[in-house]
Amino acid sequence: MPILPSLLSELKAEFAGSEKGKERSIWFLHTLLAIILPFTSSKTSNLLRVFRVLFGFAEIGKKRYYTFIASPKIPWDRLWSRLWKMIPEPETNGRLIVALDDYLNPKTGKKIFGCAKMFDHAAKQNQSRYPWAQNVVAIGLLKMIKGRWACLPLSQRYYFPKDEISKNRPTFKSVEISFHNKHHQAVEMLAVVGKVFPGQGILVVADSWFGNQGLWKPLRKELGKWVNLLSRLRANNNLYGLPDSPSVKRAGRPRKYGQHLGTATSLAKANRERALEMTVNLYGRMRTVLAYEQIVMQKTLKCSIRVVWVYRRTQWVALFTTDLSLSVAEIIEYYGARWKIEAGFKELKQDIGSAETQNRNPVAVQNHLNFCMMATSLTWIYACHLNKTPSRRHAVKGRNHFAFSDVRRLIAKTALEKDFQLICPLPRKSIVNTFAAALMKIAV
Numbered sequence: 001m002p003i004l005p006s007l008l009s010e011l012k013a014e015f016a017g018s019e020k021g022k023e024r025s026i027w028f029l030h031t032l033l034a035i036i037l038p039f040t041s042s043k044t045s046n047l048l049r050v051f052r053v054l055f056g057f058a059e060i061g062k063k064r065y066y067t068f069i070a071s072p073k074i075p076w077d078r079l080w081s082r083l084w085k086m087i088p089e090p091e092t093n094g095r096l097i098v099a100l101d102d103y104l105n106p107k108t109g110k111k112i113f114g115c116a117k118m119f120d121h122a123a124k125q126n127q128s129r130y131p132w133a134q135n136v137v138a139i140g141l142l143k144m145i146k147g148r149w150a151c152l153p154l155s156q157r158y159y160f161p162k163d164e165i166s167k168n169r170p171t172f173k174s175v176e177i178s179f180h181n182k183h184h185q186a187v188e189m190l191a192v193v194g195k196v197f198p199g200q201g202i203l204v205v206a207d208s209w210f211g212n213q214g215l216w217k218p219l220r221k222e223l224g225k226w227v228n229l230l231s232r233l234r235a236n237n238n239l240y241g242l243p244d245s246p247s248v249k250r251a252g253r254p255r256k257y258g259q260h261l262g263t264a265t266s267l268a269k270a271n272r273e274r275a276l277e278m279t280v281n282l283y284g285r286m287r288t289v290l291a292y293e294q295i296v297m298q299k300t301l302k303c304s305i306r307v308v309w310v311y312r313r314t315q316w317v318a319l320f321t322t323d324l325s326l327s328v329a330e331i332i333e334y335y336g337a338r339w340k341i342e343a344g345f346k347e348l349k350q351d352i353g354s355a356e357t358q359n360r361n362p363v364a365v366q367n368h369l370n371f372c373m374m375a376t377s378l379t380w381i382y383a384c385h386l387n388k389t390p391s392r393r394h395a396v397k398g399r400n401h402f403a404f405s406d407v408r409r410l411i412a413k414t415a416l417e418k419d420f421q422l423i424c425p426l427p428r429k430s431i432v433n434t435f436a437a438a439l440m441k442i443a444v
Contacts, residue, residue, distance in 0.1 A: 140152055243255045305324075
């Protein structure tokens with residue numbers, strides 16, 4: 001069976017065998033496909049237009065489709081678990097590399113579920129520091145696909161400030177919401193991943209905001225020895241040497257930490273002369289970097305960590321990991337791959353078009369984001385199964401790898417084949433294929 005029908009048939013199996021379940025499965029698969037097709041954004045009104053014009057669902061009404069988008073009966077938990085298991089060879093060197101971060105989705109309009117006045121630390125001078133936006137905490141699997149790193153969305157949570165919940169705004173009345181900080185939400189999502197992949201090591205890659213005791217302590221408590229952290233040190237973090245083993249037994253408990261070595265900044269200056277050059281796969285190409293490593297203790301994490309200082313001409317970056325088995329090259333490469341979650345947010349918000357939706361119903365808002373994230377992951381899974389590396393449509397200086405949009409075009413071509421209709425039968429035969437072929441010529 002071709003790749004796309006094979007992947008969609010696995011998702012289709014998670015729906016009930018009743019008449020309603022079968023109908024819901026067909027609508028679900030076509031909605032995923034409508035989001036992936038590079039013809040329009042993923043607004044609900046645009047998806048309905050694709051259903052009617054491109055797929056031939058002429059009899060579907062606006063109210064029926066909008067009710068489906070807001071349906072609480074879509075089995076997202078089972079669908080996500082099945083999708084995670086569909087990822088071919090998800091491990092990298094024997095571990096799952098999971099990126100963690102959050103993003104803002106600015107909105108215009110009131111009574112939109114999840115919206116509040118959120119602080120934007122990356123706001124420019126001409127932008128508001130507290131935009132009206134949704135704040136989404138997300139995790140994604142970092143995986144090498146056809147010679148390039150990619151981030152496959154795995155799960156998400158909407159973050160609600162405690163003050164907004166206490167105000168009991170109208171957007172919260174139809175859904176019971178309790179406050180959870182971002183660290184707790186991250187641990188909750190990673191715990192589900194750990195249950196789907198039992199006994200599998202997980203390396204969480206995050207920036208310095210998440211890379212601290214607030215995440216590490218509950219994460220270690222939940223997943224135990226199977227989880228490790230890779231993040232970035234702050235410039236003022238204090239570091240200590242490993243505790244010395246006393247030759248003579250003394251009264252009292254043994255020391256947990258060695259002598260104070262200094263801050264990340266002072267050690268960066270002191271160890272610059274000891275740094276060695278090495279070649280690392282960083283940001284899509286092999287680069288020569290200057291790095292120095294040292295195993296130290298940190299009181300906030302209460303464990304030994306491997307710290308790698310990466311030097312540039314006038315600046316430096318201190319990376320650390322609790323996984324002492326990682327090499328210096330792996331630490332630098334994996335943290336550099338973390339940037340792919342930022343690229344994934346761009347693919348999700350702009351390429352897929354999730355940022356343009358104006359759904360207000362709580363269930364519809366969450367369903368729509370799940371649809372967009374699953375469509376993004378399905379696109380990358382499709383790329384994993386390709387025999388040949390997709391060719392890049394638009395040449396960009398310094399970028400030789402294929403883009404996310406290149407895979408979407410391949411899926412659009414596959415969706416026009418007759419084999420796809422075997423798993424997702426259209427309601428009637430019409431000029432759909434002719435019209436789709438014309439759109440493909442425009443898109444390609």
